[in-house]
Amino acid sequence: MPVALVTSPTYVQHDFPDHPENAExxxxxxxxxxxxxxxxxxxxxxxTPRPATVDEVALAHHRPYITALREAMRQAPGYVDSAPTYVVPQSYDVALLAAGGAIRAVEAVVGGEAQTVVALVRPPGHHALPDAPMGFCLFNNIAIAARYAQRYLGIGRVLIVDFDVHHGNGTQAVFYEDPSVLFISTHQENLYPQTGRVSETGAGAGEGYTLNIPLPAYAGDRAFERALAEVIAPAAERFAPDLVLVSAGFDAHWLDPLANLQLTLAGYAKLTQGLQAIAQAHARGRMAWVLEGGYHLAALTGGVTTVLRTLLGEHGIADSLGPAPRPEPEVTGAIERARAAHGL
Ligand SMILES: [Zn+2]
Structure with a gap:
């Protein structure tokens, strides 16, 4: 089945050269x-993406925040939060196009243009809260796309899997009380933004529809294989999504300078196969990936190209960056706690 890619030359216009989340x-x-x-x-x-409209962004954000971000362009360049999240004069428009890129991805998979779409957008989105920017993120691209799919494309249940090394706190916040979106995040425990504990499971009608799998430092391929097989796959089976969305950060690679997990390129290939199997089993293969973090350029490009080649059906791709340098810690406790919190 065909695989598509969303890109735009405009995404490099949001840039602070010495910032880790830069246009390079x-x-x-x-x-x-x-x-x-x-x-x-x-x-x-x-x-090719189009900019999201303000009404579309408002599917996941409060309108006063959208207005405030637009107004903040008058003071740009500068920082809009302490993470630090920067803006330049073009950032509001680029952020609308990033959200639009995620929307274009779900339109293409639901409309049958491709079975899987990978949206290589910037700025990233998964830390952006309904009413505030956070952690290099301005608008929550994947949350906007999930709501768009539900509102305009006839999609009911959406599974979002977030394997960025940081907890997708913004996405969690958007859907915390929503049982129509199962949000699953793997991340390094006790790392920015310090949320994503196993005990955060949703609230109200959304109780049980937020599933956090915090992993100890230096967890790697084996931990992710177990998280996929023992937590993510059975949770997805129970939820039976109509559409699978992936918050794809590549900062859990062992070379990443901002964190200490140890995925390898071979690990990203296995993760991709596992997510593809989930989408095929429950969602007619419909899966859209949206780029989040990843701050080591070779790990980022190696990760994305490994994902694309795996989605295209290639197996046994050589890992040009090699194995993780440290032994992996025991993760049975982490896996069991996540399973227990969700009755798996
Ligand atoms: Zn990250």
């Missing part, structure tokens, strides 16, 4: 896609 991340990805050795673009359907 996307320039490196574009260069990797252009690499003649892989010729990836020959196999991928190219999709």
């Amino acid at each position: 991340r996307l320039r490196a990805l574009e260069a990797a896609l252009d690499s003649p050795a892989l010729a990836l673009r020959d196999y991928l359907i190219a999709l």
Whole structure:
């Protein structure tokens, strides 16, 4: 089944050169896609995003925040939170286009243009709260896309899997009381933003529909394999999603400078196969990936190209960055706590 890619040259206009979340991340990805050795673009359907409208952004954000962010462009460049999240004069428009990129991805998978779409957007989104920017994120791209799919594309239940090394606190906040979206996050425990404990399971009607799997430092491929097989897959089976969305951060790779998990490129390939199997079993294969973090350029480009090649059906891809340098800690306790909190 065809795989599509959402990209836009506009995504590099949001940029602070010395900040970890800078435009070089996307320039490196574009260069990797252009690499003649892989010729990836020959196999991928190219999709162009449109900017999200304010009404679409308001599916996941409070309108006063959207207005305040637009007004903040007058003081740009500068910081809009202490994480630090920066803006430049173009950032509001680029953020609308990033949300629009996630929307374009779900439109394409639900409309049958492609079975899987990967949206390489910036700025990232999963820390953005309904009423505030946070952690390099302005609008919560994946949350907006999930709500868009439900409101305009006839989708009922949405599974969001977030494997960025940081907890997707913004996405969790948007759907905390919503039983129509199962939000599952793997992340390094006790890391920014310090949320995502196993005990955070949702509230009200959404009780049980937030599933956090915090992992100890240096957890890697084996931990993710177990999280997938023992927690994510059975939770997905019980939920039976109509659409699978993936918050794809590549900062859980062992080379990433901002955190200490130890996924390898081979681990990302296995994770991709596992998520693809979940989408095929429950959602007719419909799956949209939205880029989040990832701050080591070789790990980011290696991760994204490994995901794309795996989605295209390639197996046994060589891991050009090699195995994790440290032994993995025992994660049975972490896996069992997540299972117990959700009756799995
Ligand atoms: Zn991250």
